Amino acid sequence: MTIKELTTVAEFEAGDRLQRRVWRIDRGSTPVPAEVLNTVSHSGGYVAGAFTCDSLVGISAALVGWDTDVRRIYLLEHILAAEYRDAGIGNALKADQRSWCRARGIDSVRWTFDPLVSRNAYIALAKLGADVLGYVPDFYGPMDDGVNLCDESDRLLVTWPLDRSHDQEQTDRSGDAEHDFHEWRPLLSIDERGRPTMHPCADDVRMTCAVPADIEAVRQQDPVLARSWRRAVRECLFGVLDSGGRIAGFTRRGQYLLTPGGKQA
Known part of the structure; x- marks a missing residue:
């Protein structure tokens, strides 16, 4: 697997098609259409893809945000989509995201996930050690793709500090061993x-x-x-x-x- 930033129209269109497959979208727009991927990339945001045998199998798109309370920038991930579960695609994109941020002096990444999706909760809170900033009911409004099926789009907002040591980053923070x-x-x-x-x-x-x-x-x-x-x-x-x-x-x-x-x- 290789990770690289997406920069061409053809790559952005491939990213749009990947989103359709992952979220089973038959009609209407994807969460981040090709033209918006292009805009995010050209405005200084993060748009990267995971490739195997020259095929795009994962994509992440994120904007650079500004926290007015602490006067610091952060990366706000809008999507991370992987063609296959349990293939390490998400982990590889997260590792690249971290390197991209550190090279630009950004020390945290934020994103939202559905609190009902246990695998996403485990990755965010246990494996990466993200901290929960808040619970947002119906964040996007009803979603009619093939995965969410018009469910209300409640989300947990989390932040991932990137200034931990390597040992801390590699520690499973599930709490199973630590808690009675x-x-x-x-x-x-x-x-x-x-x-x-x-x-x-x-x-x-x-x-x-x-x-x-x-x-x-x-x-x-x-x-x-x-x-x-x-x-x-x-x-x-x-x-x-x-x-x-x-x-x-x-x-x-x-x-x-x-x-x-x-x-x-």
Whole structure:
């Protein structure tokens, strides 16, 4: 696999076609059409592709943003699409993204992901060690592609600090080894039929919030169940963050680790 910046119209068009395949879009525009990829690239943003045997199999597009509170620039990733799961494409693009930022004096990357997609939560919070900045309900409005199936587009906004040491970057931050799960109480769990089950919790305990292993399959098989998961996870995560708590990590078991306001993991 090779990673390189996309610079030509033909490459941008290939990126548009890749997005159609990944998100199963038959008609209408892609999240970042070819002409917008061109614009992002020529305005100084990051547009890169992963290639195997000269075929484009992954793409990432990001804008350079400005944080007015701390007066620093950051990279805001809008899309990262990979043709194949578990092939290392996303990891390779993230590594290139990090190198691109460091060469330009940018020390953090931000992006959003669907909190119901467990693999994205694990990569962001456990593998990369990103920090959650907030929960945004219905960030994009309803999405009618073949993956989201008109589900509400709730998103977690995260930031990935790039100033950690190499050892810290290589550490799995899932929390499975560090945390005694007898001390964590379920706030949201999965019952025997795959449904979300809420549990009462005291305000001062550490909690877990489970999500389905494959929400995309749930959307295909049972849209009503998928919507119930959206509402339940929104209530848990948004509620904890809104009360001053934090999302401390994500486990291999598919659970968010939640701490109440003022309490550290």
